Amino acid sequence: MSFKAVILAAGKGTRFKSDLPKVLHKILGKPMLWYVVKAAKKAGAEEIIVVVGHKKEQVEEFLKLEFPEVKTVYQEQQLGTGHAVMCAEELLKDYNKKIVVLNGDTPLVEPEEIKRLAEVDGDMVVLTGEINDPTGYGRVIRDGREILKIVEEKDATEEEKKIKEVNTGIYSFDPKKLFEALKEIDNNNAQGEYYLPDVLKVFKCKGWKVVPVVVKNFSTVMGVNNRYELSKAEKVLQERIVKALQLSGVTIHNPKSAYIEPEVEIGTDTEIFAPIYIKGKTKIGKGCYLGAFSEIVDSTIGDKTKVESHSWIKGTVLEPETSVGPFAKLRPGTYLESSAKLGTFVETKNAYLERGAKANHLTYLGDCRIGENTNIGAGTITCNYDGFNKWKTEIGKNVFVGSNTLFIAPVKVGNNSITAAGSVITSDVPENTLAVGRAKQLNYEGKAERIREKARRKKK
Numbered sequence: 336m337s338f339k340a341v342i343l344a345a346g347k348g349t350r351f352k353s354d355l356p357k358v359l360h361k362i363l364g365k366p367m368l369w370y371v372v373k374a375a376k377k378a379g380a381e382e383i384i385v386v387v388g389h390k391k392e393q394v395e396e397f398l399k400l401e402f403p404e405v406k407t408v409y410q411e412q413q414l415g416t417g418h419a420v421m422c423a424e425e426l427l428k429d430y431n432k433k434i435v436v437l438n439g440d441t442p443l444v445e446p447e448e449i450k451r452l453a454e455v456d457g458d459m460v461v462l463t464g465e466i467n468d469p470t471g472y473g474r475v476i477r478d479g480r481e482i483l484k485i486v487e488e489k490d491a492t493e494e495e496k497k498i499k500e501v502n503t504g505i506y507s508f509d510p511k512k513l514f515e516a517l518k519e520i521d522n523n524n525a526q527g528e529y530y531l532p533d534v535l536k537v538f539k540c541k542g543w544k545v546v547p548v549v550v551k552n553f554s555t556v557m558g559v560n561n562r563y564e565l566s567k568a569e570k571v572l573q574e575r576i577v578k579a580l581q582l583s584g585v586t587i588h589n590p591k592s593a594y595i596e597p598e599v600e601i602g603t604d605t606e607i608f609a610p611i612y613i614k615g616k617t618k619i620g621k622g623c624y625l626g627a628f629s630e631i632v633d634s635t636i637g638d639k640t641k642v643e644s645h646s647w648i649k650g651t652v653l654e655p656e657t658s659v660g661p662f663a664k665l666r667p668g669t670y671l672e673s674s675a676k677l678g679t680f681v682e683t684k685n686a687y688l689e690r691g692a693k694a695n696h697l698t699y700l701g702d703c704r705i706g707e708n709t710n711i712g713a714g715t716i717t718c719n720y721d722g723f724n725k726w727k728t729e730i731g732k733n734v735f736v737g738s739n740t741l742f743i744a745p746v747k748v749g750n751n752s753i754t755a756a757g758s759v760i761t762s763d764v765p766e767n768t769l770a771v772g773r774a775k776q777l778n779y780e781g782k783a784e785r786i787r788e789k790a791r792r793k794k795k
Contacts (some may be wrong), residue, residue, distance in 0.1 A: 345388025415528025
């Protein structure tokens with residue numbers, strides 16, 4: 336069944352004690368609102384309208400970036416959920432199918448539940464849930480399949496308080512009847528607000544059909560009202576992601592310590608050792624090995640690649656069968672062709688390593704291109720920054736770079752060349768050349784003992 340979704344996202348969220356709008360607080364790297372919009376889209380909403388209010392510019396900026404097709408309406412004064420839906424009337428007044436009303440602070444809501452709401456026959460359909468401790472929730476009073484009323488706890492009798500079926504605050508409506516009913520509710524309450532559940536009385540008075548749909552798992556409709564509840568929601572979402580990956584053929588050791596964001600893709604037979612952080616739009620291939628205490632952000636990792644423990648990788652592409660770490664730091668712009676290797680305490684930025692190239696330890700490679708099968712010795716540094724500009728180092732194929740070589744960019748080294756350990760390379764090196772860039776060594780015999788004696792006298 337076709338339907339449109341209205342998402343209420345205008346509130347301040349005072350219990351967050353934050354300058355950030357409530358719905359923009361993040362879970363696994365994405366704002367809460369992102370999950371609700373995604374769920375509505377996956378459920379098949381033909382249009383999504385978000386009601387914005389508090390700091391609307393920030394919410395609209397997020398939506399424009401992530402969901403440019405989503406429409407927004409402005410609730411200038413936050414006068415309750417009923418008033419928020421009234422703000423969307425202009426966009427929905429001629430619509431004759433179902434509308435589903437969702438809350439921007441329910442990031443766990445499942446597409447299947449939204450779809451069920453839209454498919455059930457009824458003028459007003461209330462998503463309800465059954466919980467052992469219903470304290471604080473409005474109780475659902477019904478006769479068989481017909482809801483008679485929803486009673487808030489403060490107004491409930493002792494008998495009504497024993498009811499375990501509660502209102503989740505998520506609904507679907509016949510739009511024409513909804514907007515007619517909204518015109519008849521009032522704000523005669525302590526907060527002076529128009530509450531959406533109050534339309535139920537109007538629906539009942541007019542003889543319109545009000546029915547429930549019981550949510551299968553109550554945790555999926557949990558509202559997030561503070562940072563403690565935000566952490567609880569994150570735990571649930573993380574468990575969903577980890578379980579889905581495990582069922583798809585990914586091995587995750589110590590899964591409770593695996594932080595994996597929702598847009599991450601991981602291939603079968605990859606083995607992950609947590610704790611680990613995998614963020615953004617990272618894509619990891621099949622048969623990879625990811626070591627513990629690593630962080631991978633917005634990167635592409637090819638099949639059968641090995642990332643050893645304590646490695647940090649961001650904005651990087653690793654082709655199949657490459658190797659990184661342990662304790663490697665790969666900054667944005669790093670690219671490794673197949674079978675290339677970066678080892679312990681190697682840092683890179685804007686570095687391109689061709690097939691089979693390797694830097695095994697204690698090296699900085701910035702703004703450079705390293706040719707096929709070239710070996711970079713320990714302690715090598717490409718000196719790429721002069722305080723004003725970045726310069727490039729180009730090293731050819733089958734080059735052997737001796738330990739502690741400094742390349743003062745811009746500089747080029749030809750294929751099959753060698754740089755002597757401890758060299759400072761300031762000029763281009765032709766192909767098949769040995770480059771030695773050392774200062775002349777001077778030996779002063781006996782000088783060492785005189786220096787030690789002088790130091791001893793100073794201590795006295």
